[in-house]
Amino acid sequence: MALKEPQDQIRSEGEEPLVRLLALPSDIGGYKLRSLPRDAYILTLVLIAGALVVWSISGLPATLIGWGTIAIFALMVALADLFPIVMPGEMGEISVSAAVFIASAILFGPQVAIWIAFLGTLAGEICYRLVILKRPWNRVPFNVSMAVILLGTVSVVYYLVADTSPAHLNSLRDLLALILAGFIYYTLSDLLLSVVIALDQGFPVLTVWRITLRDAAWHNVTMIPLGAIFALLWTVAPWSIALALLPLLTVRRSMALVRESLEQTRQALIALADTIDARDSSTYQHSQRVAEYAEMTARQMRLPYDEVELIVTSARLHDLGKIGMDNAMLYKPGPLSSEEREEFQRHPSIGESLVGYFPAFGAGRDIVRHHHEHFDGRGYPNGKENEEIPLGARILAVADAYDAMTSDRPYRSAMSKETAIARLKAASGTQFDPQVVEAFLTALARKEEERRYMPHRAQPRLEEASSEAGER
DSSP: OEEOOOTTSOOOTTOOOOSSOOOOOOEETTEESSHHHHHHHHHHHHHHHHHHHHHHGGGSOSSHHHHHHHHHHHHHHHHHHTSOEEOGGGOEEEOTHHHHHHHHHHHHHHHHHHHHHHHHHHHHHHHIIIIIOOOOGGGHHHHHHHHHHHHHHHHHHHHHHSOSSSSSSOSHHHHHHHHHHHHHHHHHHHHHHHHHHHHHHOOOHHHHHHHHHHHTHHHHHHHHHHHHHHHHHHHHOGGGGHHHHHHHHHHHHHHHHHHHHHHHHHHHHHHHHHHHHTTSGGGTTHHHHHHHHHHHHHHHTTOOHHHHHHHHHHHHTTTGGGGGSOHHHHTOSSOOOHHHHHHHTTHHHHHHHHHHTSGGGGGGHHHHHTTTOOTTSOOSSSOOOGGGSOHHHHHHHHHHHHHHHTSOBTTBOOOOHHHHHHHHHHTBTTTBOHHHHHHHHHHHHHHHHHHHHOGGGOOGGGGSOOOOTTOO
8 A cells, every 4th residue: 555645735736646666856945855865775675686686596496387377377377466545535555456465475485485476566657657657767666665674574473483394374373474474464554555655755654654554554455355365276286267257356446446435425515615616706716725724734833634634524525504695795895784794694604514414524424513612712603712612623714714805805905925824823821722823834834935945936826816714
C-alpha cells in the first residue's frame, strides 16, 4: 500500500500524485528542503536490495523449467500491479500482487522469491508507465527495492519458523510461519513506505504508519490466506493456480466497488457543496478556500494527519445545510429580519443531518454542526463554549470568517487583509479560540512568505473571496 500526498502540497502542471511513492518537491527558491534525507533513505534501500539480488544469484535454478516458474510468478506480479486500487479519499493504493508474493515466499525460498519480486515489480513499473499512465520514473528504484527487501525478509522468516518437511503448510508450525510471515510483510511494507513519506512531508513516522495499517487492514487479512491457497494449488498441480484466479479477481473487484462507491459519494457531496457556493458570484469557491485555510491552520497546530483530513472534508461540506434556503434571504443586500436570521441559523443543523446520512463522512458531522459556535458561548446552534466546541469547528470558524471578511458580500464590500486580520485579533477569546487565531495568522504569514519565494506555486483562488462567522 502507498499513501497519497497531503492536500496542502501544490502540484506542478503534469506532476503525478503519489500512488506508489511520494516524491514531490518541497522547495523555496529552488532548494529542496527535505530531499536529502529522503533520497539518502531511498539510496540505502536500493543498496540493500541490490546486495540481496546479487546474493540470491547463487540459488537460482539452472533449468529452463525453473526459470519458467520464475517467469510465471513474475508475470502474475506484474499483471496485478498494472491494476491497483486507489483507497478511499485517495489515501493510497493496494494491489492483489501481495497474494503472489506470499505464495512465492512459501514455495521457493528466499533466493528465488527475491528474483520474482525483482523481475515482477520492475516489469510492472515499466509497463504501467509505458502503457497505462506516463508517470515519472524516479519512483521505480524505491518500489522495486521495497519489494525485494520485503520478499527476502518474509521468505527467510517463513523458512526459519516452518518445519523442514517438503510438504508446504502441512503442520501447526507451517501455519504459525504463515501468520508470522504475513504479519511481517504488511507491517514492514507499511513502515518502509511511511518513513519515506514522513521524510518527504515532515509528518511523524508513527502517524503515517498508523494510517496505512488502518486503511489496508481488510486487504492485508484477505491476501494472506489467498497467498496460502496459491501455494497449495501450485504444490498439487501448477496448472491449478488458474482455479484461484477467479476468487482473486472477485476480491479485487469487491475492493474496487467499495472504493468507487465511497469516492462517488464524496464527489457528489462536494459537487453539491460547490453548487451551493456557485449560486452567487460572491460565494464562488467559498468552501474550497475555507478548506485550504482550515488545512494550513490544522497543520500549523501539528494535528494528526487523519484529523487534518477530517477537518478539510468537513470544511468542504460545512455549508451543505444551505441547500434548501431561499437565495433572496442568503444574498439579501440588507440586514436579515429576526425570522430570516432564525431560519438562516438552522443551516449548521441541517448540514449535520445531511452529512450524517453517509457513514463514511459521519465523523465530521459535529464539526459541521458547531462551526458557528463562539468561544464565549454566544454562537449557535447550541451555545457551546471553549473546549465544548470541537477543535475542528473552532478552526473552521476562523477560516470561514476570514474568507467572508475578505470577500465581497451583497451587503458590503470585501475588507482588506489587514482589516480582516485586525478583526480576528479583536475577536480572539470571545468569538474565536485564541490558539486557533494565533495558528491561523502564523500559517497565513508563512504562506505569504512562500508566495514571495515561489510565485509559480501561488494559489490565486485564495485571493478570491466569500461566509463570515455569524453572517451569511
